[in-house]
Amino acid sequence: MxxxxxxxxxxxxxxxxxxxxxxxxxxxxxxxxxxxxxxxxxxxxxxxxxxxxxxxxxxxxxxxxxxxxxxxxxxxxxxxxxxxxxxxxxxxxxxxxxxxxxxxxxxxxxxxxxxxxxxxxxxxxxxxxxxxxxxxxxxxxxxxxxxxxxxxxxxxxxxxxxxxxxxxxxxxxxxxxxxxxxxxxxxxxxxxxxxxxxxxxxxxxxxxxxxxxxxxxxxxxxxxxxxxxxxxxxxxxxxxxxxxxxxxxxxxxSFDEQMKTAILCGRQSVQIRPPKKQERDLGELAVQLKKTGGKVETNPFLLSYTIGDERMVIFKDGRALIHGTNDIDKARTLYHRYFS
The missing domain is CATH 3.40.50.720 (NAD(P)-binding Rossmann-like Domain)
Structure with a gap:
């Protein structure tokens, strides 16, 4: 040294x-x-x-x-x-x-x-x-x-x-x-x-x-x-x-406290499930996501979000679908980037 x-x-x-x-x-x-x-x-x-x-x-x-x-x-x-x-x-x-x-x-x-x-x-x-x-x-x-x-x-x-x-x-x-x-x-x-x-x-x-x-x-x-x-x-x-x-x-x-991911067969999508069931405020999330310039659509059950080539859906219980990929690492990155 x-x-x-x-x-x-x-x-x-x-x-x-x-x-x-x-x-x-x-x-x-x-x-x-x-x-x-x-x-x-x-x-x-x-x-x-x-x-x-x-x-x-x-x-x-x-x-x-x-x-x-x-x-x-x-x-x-x-x-x-x-x-x-x-x-x-x-x-x-x-x-x-x-x-x-x-x-x-x-x-x-x-x-x-x-x-x-x-x-x-x-x-x-x-x-x-x-x-x-x-x-x-x-x-x-x-x-x-x-x-x-x-x-x-x-x-x-x-x-x-x-x-x-x-x-x-x-x-x-x-x-x-x-x-x-x-x-x-x-x-x-x-x-x-x-x-x-x-x-x-x-x-x-x-x-x-x-x-x-x-x-x-x-x-x-x-x-x-x-x-x-x-x-x-x-x-x-x-x-x-x-x-x-x-x-x-x-x-x-422990496994119970970890985020669960699964590739959906034949759908080119990854499902992400948080460790525990949540109650997401989709209205508040929509306000945040609209600031990014992406397209946000909601109904009483879910929020759909599209930005560039990425499309994601999140449900009120925190479960999300990341569409257009079978790459779990990429899906987790997008989930934390926009929904964390």
Whole structure:
């Protein structure tokens, strides 16, 4: 390791040479390589983390280039998988560190293999199904992880230390549904960057073993309306939480709590069924989807949505049909993009 490369970081007293050496020994897993994941990956690569494992199931589209800073127009033209393009770019930034990339859809089985010998997990996903899996696996394996989320000009972050802080299940109790996404409400790049600032700063504290300086609070902000809130959530830790309580069962790692997918024979369609029956407000969803410029049609039982060549139908119980494909990964991506 060339210490002069990190000289300005080493001059920062809380890190110093000892902290830099510790950082070089650590392994970070980043799940999701969209706006949050690309920026976090680049920051940690430049900072000199020893090993970085990056994971994403998707490929690069033109709409990604506005804010996902590791990618180029050539990547969008070629529809290069995000994990492949990101790894290539990161290796060109810092050839001294180890970069491992995976083009996979994260499931509990995949996650169990990904977390081996990992010191920290960064959440850069776009849906709470995967976040709850991360939460349960991190608690089970006693790995710190940092939650991050943003949409529009709003963002939030919270650092979860197993058995010390509340976990995501404590804070949410059930998976939230029906909220806006970047594809229905848009996003400005500074909001994502602000989330990344909070996530990567907390990451550096953990990786250099300066945990005493962790924020310990959930932070949320709206850059457009100039609002910032730091909430002390310590009292929300639940002794009987199924994910982090004294008799934890890690429910989101079980089959019953996972999203179910099935290819419909002869119909070139994939059915997606959420883990539990839901009551979706189709009227509210229609309002969000109309902002995208797609065609929205509703009746008392379902909503039909068409944008470009993509056609999807969602029912009031949360079940959806993604038409025109037998690719389950693509169907899940579209579901989370528009209906999550």
């Amino acid at each position: 060339r210490m002069e490369r990190y000289s300005r970081q080493i001059l920062f007293t809380p890190i110093g040479e000892e902290g830099q050496r510790k950082l070089a020994e650590k392994h970070v897993l980043i799940i999701g390589l969209g706006t949050l994941g690309t920026q976090s990956a680049e920051m940690l690569t430049r900072a000199g983390v020893g090993k970085l494992t990056i994971v994403d199931r998707d490929y690069i589209e033109w709409s990604n280039l506005q804010r996902q800073q590791l990618y180029t127009e050539e990547d969008a033209k070629n529809r290069t998988p995000k994990a492949i393009a990101a790894a290539k770019r990161l290796r060109s930034i810092n050839s001294e560190i180890e970069i491992v990339s995976h083009v996979v859809d994260v499931t509990p089985e995949e996650l169990e293999n990904l977390v081996i010998e990992v010191d920290l997990i960064l959440d850069a996903t776009d849906n709470f199904d995967i976040r709850m899996m991360i939460n349960d696996m991190a608690i089970k394996q006693q790995i710190p992880w940092i939650f991050g989320s943003c949409v529009g000009s709003y963002g939030m972050s919270f650092t979860i230390i197993p058995h010390e802080t509340p976990c995501l299940h404590c804070l949410l109790e059930t998976v939230p549904i029906g909220g806006p996404t970047c594809d229905t409400a848009g996003i400005i790049s500074p909001a994502a960057s602000q989330v990344v600032v909070h996530q990567t700063t907390e990451a550096l504290k953990i990786l250099t073993e300066n945990e005493q300086h962790l924020r310990g609070k959930l932070i949320s902000f709206d850059l457009w309306t100039n609002q910032v809130v730091q909430m002390n959530v310590a009292s929300m830790k639940k002794a009987d939480c199924p994910s982090c309580g004294s008799e934890a069962t890690y429910p989101y790692l």
